[in-house]
Amino acid sequence: MKTPTNSINSRSEALVQMQSSIQNSVLPVVATVSHNEKLAKFSRQNFKTWQQKMLFYLTMFKLAKFLKDDPFTIKEGEVDEVTAFTAVEAWKHSDFLCRNYILNGLSDALYEVFSVKKTNKELWTSLDHKYKAEDVGTKKFLVAKFVNFVMVDSKLVVNQVQEIQLIIHEILAKGMIIIESFQVVAIIEKLTPAWNDFKNYLKHKKRKYQWKT
Known part of the structure; x- marks a missing residue:
């Protein structure tokens, strides 16, 4: 039977591994992938195409998981403070990159509108709901224009x-x-x-x- 100390050590080890995984999978990619080709900024046109390209871009940088994950938290007493702080900071860094890749992919006007969203999940979902609906409306308008x-x-x-x-x-x-x-x-x-x-x-x-x- 594991003692409380052993249990805490196990959680600490798991957390360190997770932190290492974040750093090893995200930061090296950011350093090696070329930034010469940048996405055209989204300005209310062809959202689906922009969304798919942005998702590929984030996946390439191994940041797509931050579109759906909730902010990383650690319960008090689970691990030592240094390990917890380092893991949380690693998560925040990757989350920050994800958020700013999305925001920088928007036109200046849309940047101002959507930069108030608190989380990446909220930001991505808001864009999805608003502009997919607008795309549908535009398609109906074009079909009606053709038919009439x-x-x-x-x-x-x-x-x-x-x-x-x-x-x-x-x-x-x-x-x-x-x-x-x-x-x-x-x-x-x-x-x-x-x-x-x-x-x-x-x-x-x-x-x-x-x-x-």
């Missing part, structure tokens, strides 16, 4: 086709998929009644091609 687009005879058809293609490009950039054949049919269907003969010609040509295949 109406061609008119008062504008050049070529210019209007280019407008539709720009909307499609924005939709694809948001990670949504529109197969090419659907894009073509959608554009044909949006031609005005003045182009009915041409629309029928294109549809007939498309059917002939499909039958041949």
Whole structure:
């Protein structure tokens, strides 16, 4: 049966190992990974892409665990003060790096907004909830813009086709998929009644091609 002293020594040894693990796994990586390539700062656009790149960046530095871990604490009397202090300081250092990598990945305006968050978990979760919701709203807006687009005879058809293609490009950039054949049919269907003969010609040509295949 372990005596209280042995139990405390065991916890101390475990804590020292944990401290060593933090220092050995984080600090050397920070020293050796090149900082030449930096993430573009997030400024409310393409959050999902930025988030995935930031997560990879933090994982590369072995700091991703600090996005979900609560602040490190030690109960009084579990270990000696020196060991406890050193372990806590090692955790705080890595937590500080994680927090500032995220904040420095934000635009100046967003930095001011999110720097008030007290923990990395709160910071990361706040960004996730706010901008994933905004991404969804933007996707719905783009889809509606595409569906409701109406061609008119008062504008050049070529210019209007280019407008539709720009909307499609924005939709694809948001990670949504529109197969090419659907894009073509959608554009044909949006031609005005003045182009009915041409629309029928294109549809007939498309059917002939499909039958041949």
